[in-house]
Amino acid sequence: MNTDRIIQVSDLTKRYDEILAVDHISFDVNKGEVFGFLGPNGAGKTTTIRMLTGLSKPTDGKASIWGLDINSEIVQIKKHIGVVPEISNLYDELSAFDNLLFMAQLYGIPKSVRKKKAEELLKTFRLYERKDSLFRTFSRGMKRALTVAAALIHNPAVLFLDEPTVGLDVVAARSLRNLISNLRQQGITIFLTTHYLEEADLLCDRAAILVKGRILTIDNPQVLKAKTDKKSLEEAFMKITGLEPEVLAIEKGK
Amino acid sequence: MKKESEMWRDNVRGIFYIALKDIKTYYFKPPAVSWGIVFPITWILAFYLRNPGSFEELVPGLIAMTILFSTTAAEAVVINFELRLGSLERLLLAPVSLSAVLFGKVLGGVVFGFAMTLVVTIGSTIVLGLHPDFVYLILIIIPSLLVFSSLGALLCVLVKEVFEAQTLLNLPRFLMIFLSGVVYPVSKMPVALRYLSYTLPLTYTVEGLRFSFSGGSGKMILSYTLILIGFLLLFILPAVKLLSKKFE
Numbered sequence: 314m315n316t317d318r319i320i321q322v323s324d325l326t327k328r329y330d331e332i333l334a335v336d337h338i339s340f341d342v343n344k345g346e347v348f349g350f351l352g353p354n355g356a357g358k359t360t361t362i363r364m365l366t367g368l369s370k371p372t373d374g375k376a377s378i379w380g381l382d383i384n385s386e387i388v389q390i391k392k393h394i395g396v397v398p399e400i401s402n403l404y405d406e407l408s409a410f411d412n413l414l415f416m417a418q419l420y421g422i423p424k425s426v427r428k429k430k431a432e433e434l435l436k437t438f439r440l441y442e443r444k445d446s447l448f449r450t451f452s453r454g455m456k457r458a459l460t461v462a463a464a465l466i467h468n469p470a471v472l473f474l475d476e477p478t479v480g481l482d483v484v485a486a487r488s489l490r491n492l493i494s495n496l497r498q499q500g501i502t503i504f505l506t507t508h509y510l511e512e513a514d515l516l517c518d519r520a521a522i523l524v525k526g527r528i529l530t531i532d533n534p535q536v537l538k539a540k541t542d543k544k545s546l547e548e549a550f551m552k553i554t555g556l557e558p559e560v561l562a563i564e565k566g567k
Numbered sequence: 568m569k570k571e572s573e574m575w576r577d578n579v580r581g582i583f584y585i586a587l588k589d590i591k592t593y594y595f596k597p598p599a600v601s602w603g604i605v606f607p608i609t610w611i612l613a614f615y616l617r618n619p620g621s622f623e624e625l626v627p628g629l630i631a632m633t634i635l636f637s638t639t640a641a642e643a644v645v646i647n648f649e650l651r652l653g654s655l656e657r658l659l660l661a662p663v664s665l666s667a668v669l670f671g672k673v674l675g676g677v678v679f680g681f682a683m684t685l686v687v688t689i690g691s692t693i694v695l696g697l698h699p700d701f702v703y704l705i706l707i708i709i710p711s712l713l714v715f716s717s718l719g720a721l722l723c724v725l726v727k728e729v730f731e732a733q734t735l736l737n738l739p740r741f742l743m744i745f746l747s748g749v750v751y752p753v754s755k756m757p758v759a760l761r762y763l764s765y766t767l768p769l770t771y772t773v774e775g776l777r778f779s780f781s782g783g784s785g786k787m788i789l790s791y792t793l794i795l796i797g798f799l800l801l802f803i804l805p806a807v808k809l810l811s812k813k814f815e
Binding site for chain 1: 570573574576577580581584585588592593652653654656657658659660661662663664814815
């Protein structure tokens with residue numbers, strides 16, 4: 314195993330009856346990098362995350378995290394990864410503190426450390442004052458922050474973030490982006506899917522552009538812009554995906 | 568070998584904490600307690616008042632109904648509500664297998680059911696001065712709790728919505744109350760209904776409990792225990808399979 318390559322994906326495929334959601338994709342994610350997975354709705358971003366995190370079985374192909382196979386060693390893999398799904402899905406009936414404590418219990422964090430770790434995360438995410446409030450009483454931004462905190466309770470080496478800033482206001486989104494930068498500085502490898510290309514431009518070391526289940530290109534955002542002779546990643550994305558003429562037509566129509 | 572033992576440890580821990588969380592969050596709350604204990608007692612009293620006789624004869628039926636209703640009291644919420652919110656999926660992101668998640672859900676119902684059944688069994692035994700064989704009782708009550716909690720889990724994973732699950736759960740519940748000898752002995756039923764009653768797990772619970780109170784043979788109790796374990800497998804295995812399909 315190449316120790317720099319934390320995630321290795323080869324020909325990964327997912328088919329739902331007639332629909333090919335992910336079509337033989339291959340890529341590697343290096344240790345400590347923020348890897349962006351960009352694409353329009355239905356491109357296969359979430360399906361890929363679901364396969365890599367054990368929520369869905371691939372139809373074909375191989376993938377490994379830390380050299381562990383996602384088909385046969387997924388329980389081992391789960392100990393090293395944290396996942397922030399698109400929907401903040403912690404327990405409405407539990408308080409912020411109890412949600413983190415429950416996650417710590419599931420990951421087998423020793424009793425002596427659990428409470429301290431949960432409190433530390435609540436402080437980091439500025440939720441400590443609301444530690445006894447029920448999850449359902451939180452704003453969308455606070456729910457998102459607590460969901461990220463829950464994904465970090467077991468100190469994962471890899472963090473999967475599926476559309477982390479969707480539905481957040483400007484301040485909450487900015488705060489979450491700062492947090493992602495901080496996590497990267499701590500050496501956590503981040504696999505990020507997002508619709509917001511500005512966000513990807515700011516955060517990602519490399520990005521894969523995915524359309525209809527297929528990867529069109531993988532590169533550093535600066536290189537992608539230079540290759541397409543565009544100033545922003547959004548424009549480069551439009552050109553690479555072939556969506557540029559569609560957008561221009563809509564703009565002309567206006 | 569080390570990996571396997573680690574996996575077992577992870578799953579056992581997952582089952583324990585999932586059950587504990589469900590018990591704290593959903594089970595010992597007024598709606599579950601009402602379904603689990605108040606409802607069976609009210610039903611049995613209603614039957615007794617309609618046809619007063621020996622109340623002792625109704626005790627096995629009362630315990631059986633408590634087992635049935637308490638284990639399934641909150642399963643629609645525990646499974647369907649969490650599936651809908653995505654929090655059940657959240658559990659699968661932890662190092663716990665899908666079977667362990669479902670066993671955790673089933674165990675929550677079993678523990679709550681055991682507490683409710685204990686209250687009813689000890690209460691009726693003391694009040695009516697009964698002398699059951701406690702080993703026989705355990706041999707019938709424990710597998711019964713697992714059977715009905717698994718049945719609840721299976722019916723819940725068959726549908727999507729909480730209200731659909733509640734409706735579907737009521738079908739076997741009421742069918743079994745009337746056909747499993749809870750209030751009317753199976754031996755006095757018409758032959759066709761008698762055959763039907765022996766396809767229902769609650770019949771073996773009621774009969775087994777009757778033997779426990781009246782001093783039946785150990786072989787008979789053991790055969791009922793084995794039949795109940797058979798029902799357990801019949802319900803839990805497809806439930807695991809169906810739940811795994813939901814995540815595809």
